[in-house]
Amino acid sequence: MKIKVNFLPVELSGEVDLAVVVDVLRATSTIVTALHAGASRVMPVETVEEAFATKRREPRVLLAGERGGHMIPRFDLGNSPLDFTEELVRGREIVMTTTNGTPAALRSKGAGKIVAASFLNLARVIEEIGNEPGMVAIQCAGSGGQFSMEDVLLAGAAASVFEDRLLDDASRAAVFLFRSANVPLDRFLVDHCEHAKKLSSIGYFEDVAFCAKINMYDLLPVWRENGFVRG
Numbered sequence: 001m002k003i004k005v006n007f008l009p010v011e012l013s014g015e016v017d018l019a020v021v022v023d024v025l026r027a028t029s030t031i032v033t034a035l036h037a038g039a040s041r042v043m044p045v046e047t048v049e050e051a052f053a054t055k056r057r058e059p060r061v062l063l064a065g066e067r068g069g070h071m072i073p074r075f076d077l078g079n080s081p082l083d084f085t086e087e088l089v090r091g092r093e094i095v096m097t098t099t100n101g102t103p104a105a106l107r108s109k110g111a112g113k114i115v116a117a118s119f120l121n122l123a124r125v126i127e128e129i130g131n132e133p134g135m136v137a138i139q140c141a142g143s144g145g146q147f148s149m150e151d152v153l154l155a156g157a158a159a160s161v162f163e164d165r166l167l168d169d170a171s172r173a174a175v176f177l178f179r180s181a182n183v184p185l186d187r188f189l190v191d192h193c194e195h196a197k198k199l200s201s202i203g204y205f206e207d208v209a210f211c212a213k214i215n216m217y218d219l220l221p222v223w224r225e226n227g228f229v230r231g
Contacts, residue, residue, distance in 0.1 A: 001129075001130075001132055001133050001134060001135075001136060001162065001165050002134075002135050002136065002165055002166075002167050003129070003136045003137075003138065003159050003162055003165050003166050003167060003171055004135070004136070004137050004138070004166075004167045004168060004170075004171055005137075005138045005140065005152070005155045005156075005159060005166075005168075005170050005171040005174045006137060006138065006139050006140060006170075007140050007142065007147050007151075007152055007170060007174075008140060008141075008142045008145070008146075008147065009021075009103065009104035009107045009108070009139045009140065009141060009142070010107065010139070011107050011110065012107065012108050012109070012110045012111045012137055012139070013110045013111075014110060014111070014112065015135060016108075016110070016111040016112065016135050016136070016137045017111065017112045017113065017132055017133075017134030017135050017136065018111065018112065018113050018114075018115070018128070018129065018132040018134070018135070018136045018137070019108035019111035019113070019114045019115070019136075019137050019139055020115055020117045020125060020128075020129065020136065020137070020138045020139065020155075020158065021101070021104050021105045021108055021114060021115070021116050021117065021139050021141070022104075022117045022118070022138060022139060022140050022141060022151045022154050022155055023098070023100055023101030023104060023140075023141035023151060024118055024119060024148075024150040024151055024153075024154050024189075024211055025143075025148075025150055025189075025193075025195050025196055025199060025207070025208060025211055026079050026080065026081060026098075026101070026199075026204075026207055026211055027044075027079060027096070027098045027100065027101020027102060027104075027105075027141065028101055028116040028117055028118045028141075028221075029081050029118040029119070029120055029210070029211040030064070030079055030080070030081040030084060030096075031096070031101075031116045031118075031221050031228050032081075032116060032118050032120045032121045032217055032219065032221055033081035033082075033084050033120065033217070034064075034081075034084040034089055034094055035219060035221055035228065035229070035230045036217045036219055037084050037085060037086040037088075037089050037090060038086050038089060038090030038091060039084070039089040039090070039091075039092055039093070039094050040091055040092060040093050040229070041093045041094070041225075041227040041228065041229050042064075042093075042094045042096055042221070042227055042228045043061075043093065043094065043095050043096065043226055043227030043228075044096050044097070044098075044101075044102035044105045044106055044227070044228075045095055045096070045097050045102065045106075046097065046102065046103065046106060047097060048065070048067070048072055048097055050097070051063050051065065051072075051075070051095045051096075051097050052074075054095045055095065058093070060092065060093070061092070061093045061094065061095050062076040062077060062088075062089065062092050062093070062094045062095070063075040063076050063077070063094075063095050063096075064076060064077035064078065064079065064084075064094050064095070064096045065077075065078070065079055065096050065097040065098050065102070066078050066079035066098055066099065067099060068099070069099075069198065069199055069202050069204065070202070072097075076088075077089075077094070079096075079098050079101075080204060080207050081120075081207065081210055081211065082206060082207060082210060093227070099143075099144065100141040100142055100143055100144070100148075101141045103141070104139050104140070104141035104142075105223070105228075107139070108137075108139050108223075109223075111137065112134070113132075113222070113223070114222070114223035114228075115128055115220055115221060115222055115223070115231065116220075116221035116228055117138075117154060117158065118154070118211065119154060119157075119185065119211065119212060119213060119214050119215075120211070120213055120214075120215070120216045120217050121215070121216075121217050121218070121219055121220060121221075122154070122157060122158065122214055122215055123215045123218070124217075124218060124219060124220040125158050125220065126158055126161050127220075128220055129158060129161075129162065130161070130162070138155040138158060138159065138171075138174075140152055140154075140155055143194070143195040148193070148194075148195055149177070149192060149193045149194070149195075150189055150193045150195065150196060150211075152173075152174045152177055153174075153177055153178055153181060153188070153193075155171075155174045156173075156174035156175045156176070156177050156178030156179070157178045159171055159174055159175050160175045160178055160179065163175060184212075185212040185214065186208065186209045186212035189208055189211075189212055190205075190208060196208045219231070
């Protein structure tokens with residue numbers, strides 16, 4: 001097995017056996033939480049218009065997502081994992097579009113297998129990587145096309161278990177960042193990560209604290225038939 005960390009998502013091909021999609025704040029954290037709450041599928045789409053078109057074809061789906069961090073008008077849910085309660089989402093399919101996370105997932109579709117990673121399900125992600133004998137790409141979503149420290153921190157946490165199998169200096173840098181963050185994770189995010197600071201400034205501090213929880217859920221979102229299901 002070989003591991004490569006992409007600080008920003010790239011278009012993946014069949015050379016990659018396992019794509020690990022990371023958007024800590026907040027899309028992959030929300031996907032994990034939604035599936036834990038009983039959602040049947042979370043289907044990423046590129047645009048708001050595509051989400052509304054899906055809703056017209058399948059009226060029972062829930063629309064979730066954000067632009068600029070805030071819930072999209074006429075959507076059912078935003079991108080806050082705290083809103084994805086069992087009462088709202090159990091048994092429902094969710095169509096999601098976000099600024100960074102859903103594009104990262106869609107750019108990973110050429111890989112043999114895709115999973116969604118967050119601190120909330122870190123142990124399951126590490127287990128999945130360890131079971132993969134081939135090429136693993138950890139796709140960090142970034143923020144607005146820029147490096148996002150919290151995503152690289154998670155990539156480093158996952159890759160650090162397999163340090164002898166890292167392919168390049170970017171992957172080693174991710175591991176170094178993870179090992180250097182020797183303060184509580186929620187504090188590190190708020191003090192050092194620009195996207196966490198932005199979310200906190202617009203009223204989503206509780207989301208940042210929640211997304212910093214480690215191994216809260218024992219599940220792995222796996223891509224099947226155009227969306228993530230509980231694996």
